[in-house]
Amino acid sequence: MVDVLNMSLFFILSRFLDNEFFFLDNDTKISKVAPNSWKKVPTSTFVLFFRVKFFVHDIALLLHKLTRHQYYLQLRKDILEDRLSCHEETGLYLGALALQAEYGDCMPEVYGRNYYRPDQYVAKSVMEKIALPYLKEELLRLHANNSTMSTDESELEFLKVT
Template sequence: MSLNDKKLKDMGPEFIRVLEEPLVILELSGSILAKKGKSTATHRELSVVMPNGQSILVKCEVKTRGGDVFDMIVAHSNLVEHFYFGLAYIDDNEFFFIDNDTKISKVASDSWKKVPTTTFVLFFRIKFFVNNISLILHKQTRHQYYLQLRRDLLEDRLSCHEETALYLGGLALQAEYGDCMPEVVHCRM
């Protein structure tokens, strides 16, 4: 594979590129301790959907707190400004955030609590929006904001004026594909 082919492969929408990546599996320490002689009847799987569409499989106990799962996802993502985000579940097409002290079993479906092979889906989402993007200090946090807002616009959870949408689409293309590369596409100046 040539350098240009590698560049092209690494370009493009992140939500498409993550589909080719191997599944990330995280295990909470309570689950590791449970392996030492305890029954696996209380072990469950959570699928945490990140703003880029990647699913992270979290193996945990039925009585795991939302904050424990959130902390593990934040640590895995190397997200410094994690206080803007939270874990949410969907009920009737609306997102509801889980408090750190709330046990996952309180918001999960009955089938997740009773059937060990059932997976409950949570979403890592922006919980607190800022009025000015300059308040966000870290590039990774800005990137997660971009991904969340992009997804919400595409899924009609947010709306904007048509002219603004066209401008944002252009910025999204530049963010996903980079600046125009003359060797790939003939650009007019």
């Protein structure tokens, strides 16, 4: 069972307005931040985001698998969208860890050499600094180096590096 207290310490609901995330207070009713159209037409879409509220220095504080996974997902997205920056080598290594987490062991003979889109694994800022052919070869090599790592191990290593 997920420890709700552990999750609520690190995550919070937020909404996205004018290219910025705004956290909702814990006691805020969703109906207070929802657009009028959502209140009137129950089938209209209204999106809130589950975001990291506090970043931790020690990932051992993330006690549960689901907490670590959600934390990993946000850090990965923040790096891809250049909200968090990293050196090119680190960016490539993180991309390879994400590939390992999603695909498992590198098997170009099964998937082909173009089994992923580089922009889904490497930040735009890193892609702008490295020639695409080299980037793809390096990601493939780094992904192969991570063979035998499970999804959980890959995500945990990603968190340790970030």
